[in-house]
Amino acid sequence: MRIRRHRRWMAPVVAAAAIGLALTGCTGDIAEQDAADVDCGPYEEYGTFEDKAVTVAGTILDLEADRLMEAWADFETCTGIEVDYQGSSEFEAQIAVLAEGGNAPDVGIVPQPGLLARLATGGWLIPASEAVEANVDEWWSEDWKQYGTHDGTFYAAPLMASIKGYVWYSPAEFEEKGYEIPKTLDELNDLSATIAGEGEHKPWCVGLESGDATGWPGTDWVEDYMLRLHGPDVYDQWVTHGIPFNDPQVAEAFDAVGEVLKSEDMVNGGIGNVSTQVTEAFQTAGLPILDGECSLHHQASFYETFWNPEGGDEVTVASDGDVFGFLLPPVNADDPLSVTGGGEFPVAFRDAEEVEAFRAFLSSDTWANNRVSLGGVISANTGVDPENASSELLTQSIEILQDPETTFRFDGSDLMPGAVGADSFWKGIVAWVTGGETQQVLDTIESSWPAQ
């Protein structure tokens, strides 16, 4: 009896001890970085703090998140502010709920101006401090500042950027077959027709599958054509509902895209017929170019990292390498350069000195250069040295963004209300590619636009 009772106590104690020991294996005792090793000169203006922490949340994950944290590591060491980042793919769905419940992080890295507007309307955002605004006035174009502004109040500076509308190709194939990089949309169509006519393979490869966001790569196509066919003013009216979604000008852009996406002669190189676009993941859709089964692939500058799906640098991205990209050309060769793109905005939910110091740092050229040097991304910050970028394509992208002559427009679906930009536009693209009539699809999207 005595022994039995004894055992009854022993089991949980032993189990707890074992679990405790096992869990210590999960911990890594990281030594604090020594401030003496860091040149704190550029960080002096942000001051020093004692025991202050800033929590940050966003959609950025894995390797990109590691680089993000590395880019502000020196800031933490020099100012004494501890920055705690949490990435989640559900961030966009949850941030408004968290904000409403008063549980938002100090800083949220919002990837869509539309979401920023919604959070601002809810009254949860802290306007940007003077230091942030001064940085933006100094380093960014007026266009970019507008995307961080809602109802005349400036809330956040842009963080990073990407350029949409690149057409990826194989420089070797182009040289071998004597193809020229097209300078107008007509030339691009001629090139597609030539490749299709030669009959070796279909010219374009397209992938629209992206889990619950399936269809979004198609919205980038339409946005690029809207901006090039009708110019920035009509584009702005389109995204702000100044013209209805089923306007003839929008239909024209859809039909121009349809020349490729809805044509059995044009897609889907190396993958199958037109309907395979909705089953092919956007991450892998460009890869048939490497096997010579497809010649052209439309995707943003960030696709650079997808060419080596296993990591490493087997596939070189360069104008004399395995793949490279050209910007989707304008209607006329001498039209001003117009590009669509994306970016993130660190908005603040807590009014505190350390939060604003952190945000001021994020809007500075110091941070932008730090982050761009680590590779994979670009920034529209004019203080960035394009040579810091990790590749020829990204250097070129930064130069495009910094050029005052460039007309930049934000990805339209990110500016539209969520019901359209994150739902019916995507679904509309899927329905349209799989056989829907243009007008009918546009009418459906138009009717989903929330009444204001």
Added chain:
Amino acid sequence: MTTADLLGKLLQVVMGLAVFAAVVGLLIFFIDKAPKKGRDYWQLTFFLLPAMLFIAVGLVYPAIRTSLLAFQDPSGDWTLANFVWTFTQPAAIRTLINTIIWVLLVPTISTAIGLAYAVFIDKSRGERYYKVILFMPIAISFVGAGVIWRFVYEYRGGDRDQIGLLNAMVVAAGGEPVQWLQTDPINTFLLIVVMIWIQTGFAMVLLSAAIKGVPTEQIEAAQLDGTNGWQRFLNVTVPGIRGALVVVLTTISIATLKVFDIVRTMTAGNFNTSVIANEMYTQAFRASEVGRGSALALILFVLVLPIVIYNVNVLRKQREIR
């Protein structure tokens, strides 16, 4: 995370448990000390209080708030626009139709298969093992099942090797691969198969237990009357397990009305496969149309309510008979 962090967290857990034990202990202590007069009343109040509190905070308050939100536009004005949207938009109507298809097919088919299986393996050798086989999918989460079945239906274009089981079989038989999950309307039915696969085991286990509860005397009496197997099943067994059948049917109906995980992981509601629960999430959180999401939640609630009431009624009647 450092060892110090870990120790801190462990300490927090221990502290939490200790506080919980202390509160419960105190509660019981005070109930014990309650005045003799009306002691039952005091005890009842005290024991019900925590549960009531949680229900009020976690169920009643959100339910009322959701109902109010369903009748508001984003700026907070009263409107019926959310319901107009639900019953006029082609995409939203399709969502309602799909939900009806789901709730008609899943409970009936999984109960029918579960019942047939239970009858056939009844009193057979190795009954236990047959049961385990069919019961296993229950242990798999809906998300897990969705991921597994998405691979089964996977499609590869062109001449590439099919990695999906179903298409591999089609190709081996000399056919053309099909985009199962992208082809409307077959995709909805293929999703329904997944739900049936999960729920049949549940139906089988409950019905099998009920069949064993049917008195042998009744079966033997029927046998003496010269009935065949089918007649015995229809006129003796089925009436004998009516209560269990109702419970199984209603439980699966409610689970089906709420289905979200399978649709979300397999098609995310694309290609006309969306159902109310999935659309509710999409509208409320991704499209930031809280009103539309709440309206869908309210519709779902109204649909589930009669089933719950019916279920409770049947159970109460049975208790009265006993």
